[in-house]
Amino acid sequence: MGLSNTNRQLTMHEKTIQPETLPQTSRHPLWLLVGFWLCFVIAIAVVVRRLIALKNPSHSGPAQMAALDATFSAHTALTMIHIIPAAIFVVLAAxxxxxxxxSQWLERLFFPFGLITGVTAYAMSAYAVGGWVERSAVFVFDTWFLFSLGRAYLYRLRGDALRKREWTTRAVGILLGIATTRPVMGIFFATSPLTHLGLHQFFGIAFWIGFSINVAIIELWLHSRRRARLYAA
Ligand code: HEM
Structure with missing residues (x-):
């Protein structure tokens, strides 16, 4: 019974629930909020660090970091067009x-800023440090992000609050995978004397791992929430 229930389509009642009256099963659990805020802090921190590095390029520090800074300094305009809207989008997402x-106007800004972030992410991958491994990850996860954002927007237009929320959560969960790639890269950096993997080799792998972690977590949670709602109905 449980299995067939999970596959059932949402009822009209479930579709027209307004966000402020979402059932308890729709609220975010503490572990998810902690994950969200960790990703939030990392995402904002990398933007701030990159803006500082673009303004004052440092030639000291590890050679790999200096090479990375030089790569982004060579494409300052594109990098700025990507990272500033991305940071604004992350704040709006919160x-x-x-x-x-x-606020409705914050929500109205959320969609265009998400679109700019996604489109410029494709452009950024033209200079991908991790080559085709990284580009393939960007293609898969960025496309999945933009698709989810588009679905959320469609459900917003249709006034379907529950589905809009589900696809918005999915879109933000995927996007914040970019933050999860950072600790993964940190591990690769720290272990590079042992693994002998350089930036160009591990960047793409870190993209795949980071985004996959977020996608898996967000899908498991959305699935469990949907199941809980169906059992409660
Ligand atoms: C779908 C989501 C995203 C994708 C697919 C994506 C993709 C990319 C790609 C391909 C690069 C170039 C990396 C390279 O050359 O190897 C890049 C750079 C960058 N992205 Fe994104 N991005 C996304 C979202 C974000 C978000 C949400 C933020 C922060 C709020 C962000 C901040 C940055 C920064 C700061 C850089 C410059 C490189 C650095 O400082 O590490 N991105 N992004």
Whole structure:
């Protein structure tokens, strides 16, 4: 019974639930909030660090880091067009996801900033440090992100609050995979004397691992939430 229930389509009642009256099963658990805020802090920190490095390029420090800084300095305009809207999008995501039913104009800004972030991410991959392994990860996860954002926007237009929220959560979960790639890269950096893997080899692998972790977590949670809602119905 449970299995067939999980596959059931959402009822009209479930579709028209407004965010402020979402059932308890729709609220975010503490572990998910902790994960969200960790990704949030990392995402903002990498943007701030990159902006500082673009303004004051440092020639000291590890050779690999200096080479990375030089790569992005060579494409300052594109990097800025990617990272500033990305940071704004992450801040908007916190408001849109954690205060459903809040300001409508913040939600209206959320979609165009997400679109800019996704489109410029494709452009950034033209200079991918991790080559084709990284580009393939960008193609898969960025496309999945933009598709989810598009679905969320469609459900917004249709006034389907529950599905809009589900696809918004999915889109933000995927996007924040970019933050998860950073500790993964940190591990690769730290272990490079042992593994002998250089930036160009591990960057792409880190992209695949980081985004996959977020996609797996967000899909498992959305699935368990949907199942809990169906059992509660
Ligand atoms: C779908 C989501 C995203 C994808 C697919 C993506 C993709 C990329 C790619 C391919 C690069 C170039 C890396 C390289 O040359 O190897 C890049 C750079 C960068 N991205 Fe994104 N990005 C995404 C979202 C974000 C978000 C949400 C932020 C932060 C709020 C962000 C911040 C940065 C920064 C700071 C850089 C410059 C490189 C650095 O400092 O590490 N990106 N991104």
């Amino acid at each position: 408001f849109v996801l954690l205060r459903p039913g809040g």
